[in-house]
Amino acid sequence: MPPSSKNVAHYGFAWVVLAVATLAGLAWWWNLGRPVSLPDAPSSRIACVSYAPFRKPGETPFDLHYRITPERIDEDLHALSQRFDCVRTYSQSNGLDAVPAIAARYHMQVLMGIWLGGVAKENEREIEQGIATANANPKTIRGIIVGNEVLLRGELSPRRLAEFIHRVRVATPATIPVTYADVWQYWERYPQMASSVDFVTIHILPYWENEPVAAVDAVKHLEAVYTHMQQLFPGKQLMIGETGWPSAGKLRRSAEPSLVDEALYLREFLRYASTVHMPYNVIETFDQPWKRVMEGTVGGYWGIFDSQARPKFPMLGPVTEDPQWWLGWLAGVAGTLVFAAIGGWRRHWHGAAGWLALLLAGFAAGTSAAWQVRQMLFACVGWPEWLLASVNLVAALVVASALARRIAAHLADHHDHSEPAPWWRFGSLFALVLYDLLLAFNGRYLDFPMGLFALPCVAYGVFGLLTHERSMPSLEQRFLACVGPLLAIVPVVQDVGMNKVAWLWLAMNLAIALPVLSAWRFHAVRLQPQQA
Known part of the structure; x- marks a missing residue:
């Protein structure tokens, strides 16, 4: 039929x-496999970059007994000094208190981090070690960042955080400014924190915004936020403590993690930063596999270098995704x-x-x-x-x-x-x-x-x-x-x-x-x- x-x-x-x-x-x-033409960066050098060396299998900052050896840090900073003037650290644990002394060998500056959380004993250890490290390396440390997104995580109150900041300021050289770093919305929520710091450090990550921004529009968004925060804190020095773009992971609205978009965002950001002469720090040096446990695939792919310490894309010319x-x-x-x-x-x-x-x-x-x-x-x-x-x-x-x-x-x-x-x-x-x-x-x-x-x-x-x-x-x-x-x-x-x-x-x-x-x-x- x-x-x-x-x-x-x-x-x-x-x-x-x-x-x-x-x-x-x-x-x-x-x-x-299609080469994508992108605007060139003004220079291959970057002012400052977040440095967390946990890029090999099994390495994680959650293991407080694990220590990155000074030899490993020396190897990393020797290579990074060819492209970066400064590195930002986030804690004193895992051997990272050695970073300022090693960075001095390569004429690099350090934004030194002191990690704060909800465990009082660990906070005390971080504060004491941070004060000792700062006093031992006053010429290398560009600034001390007391706490990173601790208000965002809800682990400390603004009052308790201000006490920690004051404690570090009075115990370290007056030549080293002290700050706190958080996403810009939390500086809006707690503007009183500005009186506790020498300069305001904000994080602007267009991919992670509540209303994610596509890479092609992300630098315009950053510019608008930066201008808004300057108006919110007139007369206060403002620094972008984290900005960047992931190269892999989940699409959020029109914000797509990809190698091409990471290169696009970083190049355009560096062009913008060079015109306004803002202090900034880019996240981050290496892709870090341990972050995938917390943030999914996207968490492990914010690096300018991959987990093998290889550059993921050039700063000039077209970029190919794969x-x-x-x-x-x-x-x-x-x-x-x-x-x-x-x-x-x-x-x-x-x-x-x-x-x-x-x-x-x-x-x-x-x-x-x-x-x-x-x-x-x-x-x-x-x-x-x-x-x-x-x-x-x-x-x-x-x-x-x-x-x-x-x-x-x-x-x-x-x-x-x-x-x-x-x-x-x-x-x-x-x-x-x-x-x-x-x-x-x-x-x-x-x-x-x-x-x-x-x-x-x-x-x-x-x-x-x-x-x-x-x-x-x-x-x-x-x-x-x-x-x-x-x-x-x-x-x-x-x-x-x-x-x-x-x-x-x-x-x-x-x-x-x-x-x-x-x-x-x-x-x-x-x-x-x-x-x-």
Whole structure:
């Protein structure tokens, strides 16, 4: 029996989806390898940069017993002195009290940090060590930063913080100014803190704003905030204590972490800073893997250098997001070969249409899997995360390849003769909705694992276009198909519709859910006369 006009339309749309998925994989990886022209920085030298040396696996400032050796600090500062005039530290622990003395060897200045928190004993140790370090290195220390974002974290009151600042000021040389550092909104909230410091140190991080700012507009935002804070504290010297842009992580509205955007922001910021002669400090020297535990992927990628101490981008000329972009295309070719082998094994169909479907599905799946592997390289910390991510990716590829075999059979002979593997679909739906829940209620630091879930979602979406299920989907599948898209709307709303990745995530939820809902409706309508 010839296919109905409705089925022909569905088959045509299935071909369109396969073609679009293939072209999307081609375009996405090509875009990563495209050199992007950016404005040059006025100089490769930077006035000051945050220095936290915890860039190797297992290193973290939370382990107070771990000490960075003086030899390691010397190696770092020797290299940094070629590009930076000053470094900012955040604490006296972990051997960082040695930084000022070592920095003097390379004629560098130090903005020395004293870390304050909610533990009184640790605060006392930091204060005492900070005072001793300042008194021993008065010519090297440009300023003392007593506390970093402690008001933001709510760990000290303004009154108690002011007492600590006063204590440090009277116990250290008068030639060393003392300050406190926090995000600019908290200086707005507690303007009385300005009377306790010699200069006001503000953090302006456009990516982390309550209303995130895209990289292309970020320096204009910084300029507006800086002007506003000058008006708020007239006659008080103002310093930008932290500013920068991440090179990887979650998109927030239109603020996208990327290598190109990090280079764009830093270059434009340095051009602006050179015109107004402001004191500033850039965050930060190295990418730091330990921050990914606290802030998700994005926390580990604020460095000007990567965790191997290699420069991430030049200060002049075009910038390429990923020089190894061609590996994505290579993965697509590998996907076509694997899917062709799986789909052609013991096949019961003939013709070029089936082979073409396998090639398109295989290339799209290969580029999607490579996308997910790239994200894993940025996001995974430790072998448990690598194991979990790898198992999930293999499972998604198994589902996608099995469905590609069935899709090829349908497109080759237009016969509707298979069911959608309900247990596989239930597992895919369950995993998707579980992640939907995390994104909806605790998604500030979570990435969208697009490459992973695109595999089963697109595959089930195409398969659903080609088949009419003979039986009612299970209650569990119907429930998950209803809940998933509703939860996926939450990230779209949270980012006020500006996050393109959130829209794609919603589309993937709909792709796997709509065939279930369609089959539910079809069987519900068919059963009504029988029940009557």
